Amino acid sequence: xxxxxDIWKTxxxxxxxxxxxFDVQEGxxxxxxxxxxxxKSTLLxxxxxxxxxxxxxxxxxxxxxxDIPAHKRGFGLMFQDYALFPHLTVAKNIAFGLRMKKHxxxxxxxxxxxxxxxxxMQDFTDRSVTELSGGEQQxxxxxxxxxxxxxxxxxxxxxxxxxxxxxxxxxxxxxxxxRESRKPVIYVTHNRQEAFALADRVLxxxxxxxxxxxxxx
Amino acid sequence: MSDSKRxxxxxxxxxxxxxxxxxxxxxxxxxxxxxxxxxxxxxQGWAFFSWSQLTRPLFFSFQQAFLSTCLTLLVGLxxxxxxxxxxxxxxxxxxxxxxxxxxxxxxVVAAAFNTLIGPRGWxxxxxxxxxxxSTPPLSILNKLPAxxxxxxxxxxxxxxxxxGQRLERLNPNLIEAAYVLHxxxxxxxxxxxxxxxxxxxxxxxxLAFLFNFTSFGVVLMLGGPGYATxxxxxxxxxxxxxxxxxxxxLAIVQLLVTWLIAIVQNRVGYTRFGNNSMxxxxxxxxxxxxxxxxxxxxxxxxxxxxxxxxPLLSLTARSFVTLDAARGERGNVKxxxxxxxxxxxxRNRRDSIFYAGPLAAIQHxxxxxxxxxxxxxxxxxxxxxxxxxxxxxxxxxxxxLFMLPLGAGSVILGxxxxxxxxxxxxxxxxxxIILPIAHALIALPFVVRTMLPAxxxxxxxxxxxxxxxxxxxxxxxxxxxxxxxxxxxxxSLAFCFTISLGEFGASxxxxxxxxxxxxxxxFRYLSQxxxxxxxxxxxxxxxLMITSVAGSFFIEHLRLPGKxxxxxxxxxxxxx
Numbered sequence: 001x002x003x004x005x006d007i008w009k010t011x012x013x014x015x016x017x018x019x020x021x022f023d024v025q026e027g028x029x030x031x032x033x034x035x036x037x038x039x040k041s042t043l044l045x046x047x048x049x050x051x052x053x054x055x056x057x058x059x060x061x062x063x064x065x066x067d068i069p070a071h072k073r074g075f076g077l078m079f080q081d082y083a084l085f086p087h088l089t090v091a092k093n094i095a096f097g098l099r100m101k102k103h104x105x106x107x108x109x110x111x112x113x114x115x116x117x118x119x120x121m122q123d124f125t126d127r128s129v130t131e132l133s134g135g136e137q138q139x140x141x142x143x144x145x146x147x148x149x150x151x152x153x154x155x156x157x158x159x160x161x162x163x164x165x166x167x168x169x170x171x172x173x174x175x176x177x178x179r180e181s182r183k184p185v186i187y188v189t190h191n192r193q194e195a196f197a198l199a200d201r202v203l204x205x206x207x208x209x210x211x212x213x214x215x216x217x
Numbered sequence: 218m219s220d221s222k223r224x225x226x227x228x229x230x231x232x233x234x235x236x237x238x239x240x241x242x243x244x245x246x247x248x249x250x251x252x253x254x255x256x257x258x259x260x261q262g263w264a265f266f267s268w269s270q271l272t273r274p275l276f277f278s279f280q281q282a283f284l285s286t287c288l289t290l291l292v293g294l295x296x297x298x299x300x301x302x303x304x305x306x307x308x309x310x311x312x313x314x315x316x317x318x319x320x321x322x323x324x325v326v327a328a329a330f331n332t333l334i335g336p337r338g339w340x341x342x343x344x345x346x347x348x349x350x351s352t353p354p355l356s357i358l359n360k361l362p363a364x365x366x367x368x369x370x371x372x373x374x375x376x377x378x379x380x381g382q383r384l385e386r387l388n389p390n391l392i393e394a395a396y397v398l399h400x401x402x403x404x405x406x407x408x409x410x411x412x413x414x415x416x417x418x419x420x421x422x423x424l425a426f427l428f429n430f431t432s433f434g435v436v437l438m439l440g441g442p443g444y445a446t447x448x449x450x451x452x453x454x455x456x457x458x459x460x461x462x463x464x465x466x467l468a469i470v471q472l473l474v475t476w477l478i479a480i481v482q483n484r485v486g487y488t489r490f491g492n493n494s495m496x497x498x499x500x501x502x503x504x505x506x507x508x509x510x511x512x513x514x515x516x517x518x519x520x521x522x523x524x525x526x527x528p529l530l531s532l533t534a535r536s537f538v539t540l541d542a543a544r545g546e547r548g549n550v551k552x553x554x555x556x557x558x559x560x561x562x563x564r565n566r567r568d569s570i571f572y573a574g575p576l577a578a579i580q581h582x583x584x585x586x587x588x589x590x591x592x593x594x595x596x597x598x599x600x601x602x603x604x605x606x607x608x609x610x611x612x613x614x615x616x617x618l619f620m621l622p623l624g625a626g627s628v629i630l631g632x633x634x635x636x637x638x639x640x641x642x643x644x645x646x647x648x649x650i651i652l653p654i655a656h657a658l659i660a661l662p663f664v665v666r667t668m669l670p671a672x673x674x675x676x677x678x679x680x681x682x683x684x685x686x687x688x689x690x691x692x693x694x695x696x697x698x699x700x701x702x703x704x705x706x707x708x709s710l711a712f713c714f715t716i717s718l719g720e721f722g723a724s725x726x727x728x729x730x731x732x733x734x735x736x737x738x739x740f741r742y743l744s745q746x747x748x749x750x751x752x753x754x755x756x757x758x759x760x761l762m763i764t765s766v767a768g769s770f771f772i773e774h775l776r777l778p779g780k781x782x783x784x785x786x787x788x789x790x791x792x793x
Contacts, residue, residue, distance in 0.1 A: 050393050070396035071405075083394035087412045096408070097398035148398060 007056035018208035031195035034205035076150030082141035097148035235600035246633025257462035274450035282429035285368035293376025301384035322719025323434025328758035329528040359441030423482035536755035558752035578738035588653035589717035597664030631726030671705035715768035
């Protein structure tokens with residue numbers, strides 16, 4: 001499905017990624033595990049098309065998508081700080097991607113309603129996102145990413161903004177959502193337990209290289 | 218007496234002085250304005266009143282403020298974008314230059330534009346020389362374009378500061394999230410960045426509008442006789458027509474309109490989107506790439522240099538050059554570099570003790586600033602302590618009372634003072650004490666805005682620790698508070714000094730012929746014929762400009778407790 005081939009990137013004179021290659025199969029959840037500063041987020045941004053690699057390619061099936069801009073790639077990315085639009089309500093945040101894809105209003109309303117129900121937040125429709133708790137924000141961010149039906153789903157440390165107790169309770173939830181979506185998933189984290197609880201495969205990234213590629217269990 | 222009773226008494230005493238000051242020197246003059254309108258109305262009917270003398274300046278105030286604000290946004294928004302998004306050589310210097318105008322006294326700005334576009338300005342001299350003309354070909358001075366140009370010069374810095382700061386701290390993840398959600402770059406800017414910037418754009422526009430609406434010095438000196446905003450009309454009613462009640466009517470209208478604008482401005486400016494939309498750093502800035510970006514950066518730099526650097530350079534340069542004849546000199550004039558305008562400042566040419574020369578004006582100005590510093594700092598310090606010590610709801614009301622002089626404007630204060638204190642003992646002798654008091658009122662909001670956060674930032678447990686170790690309440694203030702407040706105090710003093718030194722509106726009403734301040738002297742010299750008068754006006758303007766810039770540099774570089782490192786003077790004005 002997704003194939004990352006020999007990605008190189010230096011940032012401010014530092015070698016961040018040094019020839020990273022891997023692939024992700026359909027419905028597979030791949031965890032990128034590594035300490036902070038190991039280049040995980042940069043790799044995600046390169047895959048999403050938000051940043052350009054110095055060298056290397058990103059393939060989707062047989063298509064080289066390396067030079068396709070982010071908004072045309074059809075990949076979903078959930079940001080570490082969720083990046084919810086503070087000037088929009090919960091429903092409008094979720095509707096944003098559909099609006100950009102020029103869905104008609106009736107369809108947008110229907111889909112937003114469905115997705116809000118699936119995350120049990122149907123009562124939050126017209127709330128401002130700045131009033132939400134950390135856990136609620138995370139669910140909205142995930143819903144916003146999933147509703148546009150991206151062909152690949154990327155999550156950048158989605159648990160890092162939450163406290164420990166919430167994390168353990170949400171991780172099963174998240175796991176179900178990811179499984180149900182049947183999409184290829186790249187999940188970035190520095191937390192070993194999180195990685196092993198979720199992933200079909202764990203890639204260990206250190207000093208810009210993939211040191212280990214293994215299945216947990 | 219119980220402790221709680223004593224502390225209540227202390228707070229009351231603390232209040233007594235600043236509140237009395239405000240009642241006597243702010244509320245009473247305002248009431249005097251209202252009174253003169255109504256008493257004239259009852260004694261002589263509406264004879265003093267003329268609709269056209271109200272509607273004409275009112276309409277012109279709105280018209281020029283609207284045009285100036287539109288033009289300011291037209292320059293300011295791309296400039297804010299330029300500084301927030303692009304790295305280029307001399308970026309810092311150009312940005313610093315573009316923020317200078319805001320702190321310049323109006324007389325300096327008027328003098329600077331006079332040297333650039335005036336009949337004796339560089340552009341006209343150049344054109345006359347090139348095409349062998351006998352009269353200056355460019356005549357936009359004393360017309361609307363000159364006013365608009367000066368207003369754009371003044372207020373672009375507001376847009377750069379308010380919108381630029383917001384733009385720099387816009388969380389880049391939000392824009393990228395929009396990209397990932399299928400938004401094109403244009404859509405991302407339109408549906409994410411723009412809505413987040415709108416409150417700051419609106420706030421900056423309203424503030425610029427407010428300043429343009431209440432513009433006095435610029436319109437008086439750069440606009441011709443046909444152009445009067447409400448404030449200029451008030452001045453002319455008093456000094457040209459001696460129609461005080463009509464001036465009072467104009468003042469009341471002006472007050473109502475400015476307060477209305479201020480209320481709207483507060484509403485617009487306070488929309489907040491939480492911390493989520495703010496990033497701490499500015500990862501957005503990069504070197505211009507591609508032809509389009511490079512052209513944009515170069516064009517903007519040229520525009521900003523023309524707008525901000527040229528007038529100031531032109532003023533400085535012109536103050537060192539003899540180009541035309543002084544009064545009484547005929548025939549061939551030696552043109553070239555000269556220090557003469559500066560050395561003449563310190564000489565009493567007319568050998569007359571009644572003549573107040575530039576040196577006298579400088580002496581007066583320094584003396585007034587010194588007294589202003591003392592009055593405003595003492596009253597402001599007492600008021601800040603009183604506000605910090607009393608209950609929240611009450612303190613908020615009183616805090617806004619001390620901000621009111623900012624909204625009233627110096628011309629209205631000047632008028633009120635003229636009506637209230639134009640008699641002994643206030644004007645006794647050769648020294649109008651009311652002038653530094655008026656300056657102190659104008660500086661007071663700045664002092665309170667500086668001292669109050671600093672006082673609030675002192676942790677209570679430091680004071681508690683001191684009293685546990687045996688320090689009396691007064692001793693606590695001396696040993697704990699004052700050392701911590703030193704910096705804020707220095708900033709307050711600098712504010713008072715620069716405000717008083719450059720103040721023009723109130724001084725125009727209150728300075729008498731023998732005791733002019735530097736701005737008043739510049740105003741008089743600029744309008745007199747002869748190269749020497751002109752040159753001296755420019756020399757004084759240059760000195761005043763350097764002092765103001767030095768003062769604000771000092772203010773900006775003393776980081777204050779209770780604030781994070783961002784520039785302070787704008788914060789003081791906008792209250793954010």
